[in-house]
Amino acid sequence: MSIARLVYSLFRRVRSVLLLFITISLLFYYTFQNEIDILNSYALNDSLPSINNYEHNTEGSSKLDPPDLSSTGSDRIATDKENGNVAVDLSDPATLREKNKYFPLLLKGSSHQIGSNLPISSLLTYKEKYPVLFEYSSPSLTSTSQNDVHKIQPAMQLPPDVDMIKQIKDIFMKSWNQEQLLLKSNLRRESTWPIDLIDSLDTLYLCGETKLFQDSVNIIEDFDFRVPPLAMEVIDIPDITTRVLEGLLSAYELSMDKRLLNKAKHVADFILRSFDTPNRIPILKYFWKSDLRNRFPDRTVPSGQLTTMALAFIRLSQLTRLNKYFDAVERVFTTIRQSYNEFDMEFMLPDVVDASGCQLLTEEEIENGAHLKGSSIMKSINENFKFVHCQQLGKFLNPPMDDNSLRGQSQYQAYRINEKTVPILENLFKINDLFQSSYDILDGSSKNTNAATMDPSIGSEVEAVDEIIEKRNFKDGAKKDSTKNTVGDKSLIDSQTFLTNSISNIFKFMTFRPMLPKQTENKKFNFLNSILTKSQFMPTTNELDVTIRKSYDVSLYSCRLGGILGLSSRVPHRGGVNTKYILPSSLLEMSEIITQSCFMLMEEFDGLLPQNSSWTLALMRLMGIASLTAKLNHE
Known part of the structure; x- marks a missing residue:
């Protein structure tokens, strides 16, 4: 007990001093930390405080002969004689590595090795x-x-096709044994x-x-x-x-x-x-x-x-x-x-x-x-x-743009239905179905299940595609956001809105119907082609004029969109009451057109459908017929 009392008595004597010591220590710590932050800010702006007068073109610079900085290979710094600023040679690997700690690289692509390997x-x-x-x-x-x-x-429940399952398994195991993946x-x-x-x-x-x-x-x-x-x-x-x-x-x-x-x-x-x-x-x-x-x-x-x-x-x-x-x-x-x-x-x-x-x-x-x-x-x-x-x-x-001389001019934008673009729509459909009515990945907020009311008038609006694609108006140099709600000015961009407008754009601007030799009138088919767009602002009408040019090419990957639309037609609409959407029957019809067209194209080429095919349309006005020639590009 005496030792405990002695320790307690000692603590009572030094507690005021201990509190003062902690306060002073914290003061010194944050002062030192502030100095570090100041130095880091200098480094971040690439303007370290200088103690040499010659770098700032002062009067003292005429009295002192500055050293030849260009001769030091480690720094690789050269002085700009016109404005007196210090130019850093970033082509030196050591200098680039040091500057990259503070300034990120901005590159067009990663086609080759960047920098050297770390240990x-x-x-x-x-x-x-x-x-x-x-x-x-x-x-x-x-x-x-x-x-x-x-x-x-x-x-409808179909019995399993045992023979087909066995054939698939045999083919897989044969390829497995040939590859010898375990070994x-x-x-x-x-x-x-x-x-x-x-x-x-x-x-x-x-x-x-x-x-x-x-x-x-x-x-x-x-x-x-x-x-x-x-x-x-x-x-x-x-x-x-x-x-x-x-x-x-x-x-x-x-x-x-x-x-x-x-x-x-x-x-x-x-x-x-x-x-x-x-x-x-x-x-x-x-x-x-x-x-x-x-x-x-x-x-x-x-x-x-x-x-x-x-x-x-x-x-x-x-x-x-x-x-x-x-x-x-x-x-x-x-x-x-x-x-x-x-x-x-x-x-x-x-x-x-x-x-x-x-x-x-x-x-x-x-x-x-x-x-x-x-x-x-x-x-x-x-x-x-x-x-x-x-x-x-x-x-x-x-x-x-590749050519710097063309900066400021509008450039063509390519829109295709292929492996580069389809994953956006595919993942939006799947994520929207995964969370059902609880969350919207684009809107970034939870949804109320009671708000998903089916409005028949909305479906008719969507079927009239002309009402979905609005004009690209400008006001005071900024794009007009047609998706702003008048109440509270809250944005209504969600997954359903994005998907509805994307699909409507695809079927309005990116479809064509070629003339095939074996074509029959009772079959509906349309192919999805790519388009090139170029925009130009019209000051007189305050609108953005977009020129769309079809390329008449077909990618085999576009057939995947048919399955995506077919699955989405079985998923009920879960948007808000003001959200436009495409009716499930319309989605199913679109899916049928794409899928049937892909099968017809495969029959046309005896099952050897190329990855990409481009088509040219030649109008023979004297004969009154159109001929269509397929140019196959195998990848």
Whole structure:
């Protein structure tokens, strides 16, 4: 007891001094931290405080002879004699590496190696440059009764075709034995991930090959999915997501093997590295070993591939109860929502977009000090090793033009129904169906199930396509937002609105009916072709004049849209009372036209349908007939 009293008495004597000591320590700590922040701000603006008079062109500069800075190879700094500023040579790898810590790279594409490789010890750990402060929360799935769940399959029950199932299994196992995936996966352990093996896991399970499935899982368990093997220089993020992440999740939900879920988390965490950009849009061609990690997403990327990881990330977020995967998806779709009227065709994204969202400031704007206004302007480094100032607009833009002399002129925008664009519509349909009435991925908010009222008048409006595509009016130099509600000026852009207008645009501007030799009058068919658009502002009418030119080419991937529309016709409308939508009967009719047209085209070429076919129309006015010639482009 005496020792306890002694300690208590000592504490009473020094507690006032202890409090003073803690206060002084905190004061010194925050003072020192403030000095660090000031120095970091200098570095961020590339204007470190100087102690040499010659750099600022002062009077003392005439009395002192400055050293020859150009002779020092480590700094690689040259003095600009005209204005006295210091120009940094960013072509030097050491200088570029140092400046890239503060200024992100702004590149058109990632077709070649960027920078040099980091040491192996630095590749296993990763610290985000642009961490997310407030994550979007993954919405919980609402429980619905069996009667409320929509039925995709027909009510008619068909007996299983045992012979067909056996033939499919035999063909798969024959190809499996020829590939020898188990052996190859073991031999190529140091060079690549077992992508083909993972891609076939769910098929093995469905074929009843339990032993082969377990042997495959045992091999996959020995691989480290935190980082790829060193031999994999560049990672194709959409391909890795589709084949590896989705393959692991599919096999897990069939077998409920926790080992597969853990591997899926490792793969997803690595994919999240590609989202570490200023606008949280992924880098699709990811050089994961590069020491130049601070960069924007590419300025020329396929628009549809930006949503490839949506379903896998959402499902993984539900399984792991981690919001970081859903947050990555939500930010991509939020950017799509902000870009709905940025291009010539509203509610549609062209084949290739500028994913950086950067609008470069001109030299005149920089001279006027525009780069110093606002936090959305970032100093960046372009592919020519020059400093540029990027204003982040929070949306996708037109890709940069190749010829700088054409800057300021309008350029053609290409819209196609292929693997570059269809994933946007496909994922929107699937995500909208996944959350049903509880959440909208584009609107970013929960929905009230009672608000999904079917208004017959809305359906008739949508069938009259002319009323959906409104004129591109301008007011005070800004685009008119026709989706603003007069009450509270709240935006009504949600998934249903986006899908309705996209499909309406496709069937109004991107369909054509060719003259085929075996054509019959009782069959309806239309092909989906690509279009090129070019816009021009008309000051007299205050409108944007958009010229649309059809290319009369057909992609085999466009047939996929028929199945997407067919499935969506079985999903009930869940938008608000003011939301326009396409009637399920119209969607089913569109699906039938696309699917039937693809089968007819396949019959026309005896089953050898090319990946892409282009068509030219020659009108023979003297004979009064039209001839159509197909030019096949095999890929």
